[in-house]
Amino acid sequence: MRIGMIGAGSWGTALALVLHENGHEVRCWTIDEESLNDIRLKQENSRYLPGIKIPSEIVFTSDLRLIVEDPEIIVNAVPSQVTRSALSLVKEIFSDQGQIWVSVSKGIENKTYKRITQVIEEVMEVPAERIAALSGPSHAEEVARKIPTAIVSSSASIETARKIQQVFMNQYLRIYANDDVTGVELGGALKNIIALAAGICDGAGYGDNTKAALMTRGLVEISRLGVEMGARPSTFAGLSGMGDLIVTCMSRHSRNRYVGEQIGKGRTLKEVLDEMVMVAEGVRTAESAYELAKMKKVEMPITEQIYKVLFENKSPGQAMLDLMTRASKIEDWGA
Numbered sequence: 150m151r152i153g154m155i156g157a158g159s160w161g162t163a164l165a166l167v168l169h170e171n172g173h174e175v176r177c178w179t180i181d182e183e184s185l186n187d188i189r190l191k192q193e194n195s196r197y198l199p200g201i202k203i204p205s206e207i208v209f210t211s212d213l214r215l216i217v218e219d220p221e222i223i224v225n226a227v228p229s230q231v232t233r234s235a236l237s238l239v240k241e242i243f244s245d246q247g248q249i250w251v252s253v254s255k256g257i258e259n260k261t262y263k264r265i266t267q268v269i270e271e272v273m274e275v276p277a278e279r280i281a282a283l284s285g286p287s288h289a290e291e292v293a294r295k296i297p298t299a300i301v302s303s304s305a306s307i308e309t310a311r312k313i314q315q316v317f318m319n320q321y322l323r324i325y326a327n328d329d330v331t332g333v334e335l336g337g338a339l340k341n342i343i344a345l346a347a348g349i350c351d352g353a354g355y356g357d358n359t360k361a362a363l364m365t366r367g368l369v370e371i372s373r374l375g376v377e378m379g380a381r382p383s384t385f386a387g388l389s390g391m392g393d394l395i396v397t398c399m400s401r402h403s404r405n406r407y408v409g410e411q412i413g414k415g416r417t418l419k420e421v422l423d424e425m426v427m428v429a430e431g432v433r434t435a436e437s438a439y440e441l442a443k444m445k446k447v448e449m450p451i452t453e454q455i456y457k458v459l460f461e462n463k464s465p466g467q468a469m470l471d472l473m474t475r476a477s478k479i480e481d482w483g484a
């Protein structure tokens with residue numbers, strides 16, 4: 150199959166390697182001329198995925214026309230908040246021939262509160278049944294090294310989810326399929342906020358008990374908002390829920406956990422983001438989730454405290470104290 154990849158950051162590049170290995174013809178678009186030159190000269194994307202050799206058969210280009218020329222599948226791998234603008238460029242030159250779209254981005258668009266498959270549906274004017282989300286515990290650094298990984302392909306149409314499963318699956322990337330796209334995308338987006346909290350926990354010197362509490366109660370509030378938005382509760386116990394929450398809160402590769410860790414050590418958000426090359430989606434998703442929770446009247450205490458630490462200068466210590474001294478509760482999946 151011919152597959153177009155929009156975005157050649159760490160995840161876009163790692164997935165291009167998977168697809169190439171699976172026998173597909175892959176073309177990746179990037180606006181980043183520096184990494185493009187790097188890939189052409191050294192066969193390595195050292196800015197986003199250092200240490201991994203990139204086969205010369207994978208085309209990397211800044212010419213979008215090469216991406217939209219006759220693909221059977223188009224994958225969106227740019228960060229959530231720039232997906233709309235990147236797709237607007239695609240829309241100008243794209244002719245719809247029944248292609249399947251895949252979102253691998255994990256976020257909720259600011260202001261519109263849309264999941265990324267919904268942004269694709271709106272901008273590209275394709276039906277939800279032809280769009281899938283691929284999500285789950287999968288750091289690019291490990292997938293690119295062929296470390297066994299399992300994720301989930303989800304679409305409103307289970308046939309579409311199954312097709313994408315077949316295209317991406319191989320010996321080191323196991324893919325499950327389901328049709329709860331709302332749950333899959335919200336799990337992948339919201340766990341990044343809890344990973345920021347887990348990072349703060351590491352940076353501020355709290356303990357393993359603290360992190361376990363944040364992860365467990367984090368999953369409760371993720372599920373609570375997810376169910377309110379129409380997701381199935383059981384999806385949050387799966388790869389795109391608990392699975393991704395575990396890896397992002399625990400992994401040395403996680404950019405969201407890293408940002409939290411730096412803040413926990415006393416640095417400002419601006420200082421940390423200014424020196425980062427890669428995206429930490431949880432920062433902007435915290436804005437969307439905080440506002441959504443207020444609008445939907447869903448209790449999300451950890452998200453609320455993370456929002457206040459990130460954007461209202463609240464100290465992590467005070468945020469932790471406020472979480473610990475909330476009114477006493479019965480432990481229940483909705484409490």
Ligand SMILES: NC(=O)C1=CN([C@@H]2O[C@H](COP(=O)(O)OP(=O)(O)OC[C@H]3O[C@@H](n4cnc5c(N)ncnc54)[C@H](O)[C@@H]3O)[C@@H](O)[C@H]2O)C=CC1
Pocket residue numbers: 156157158159160161179180181197226227228229231234235253254255256287288289290426427428430
């Ligand atoms: N890195 C990882 O391990 C994983 C990342 N993801 C998700 O994949 C998405 C992409 O993440 P990464 O590849 O890690 O990000 P990255 O920061 O490594 O790369 C971002 C890519 O987007 C491009 N980009 C940035 N702004 C742009 C714009 N305005 N227009 C066009 N292109 C633009 C950059 O040039 C770069 O190619 C995120 O939503 C992330 O949460 C999902 C699973 C794993």
Ligand SMILES: O=C(CO)COP(=O)(O)O
Pocket residue numbers: 255285286287288341344393396397402403404405406428429430
């Ligand atoms: O979603 C991811 C792993 O599944 C990547 O997480 P980070 O963006 O925090 O690195």
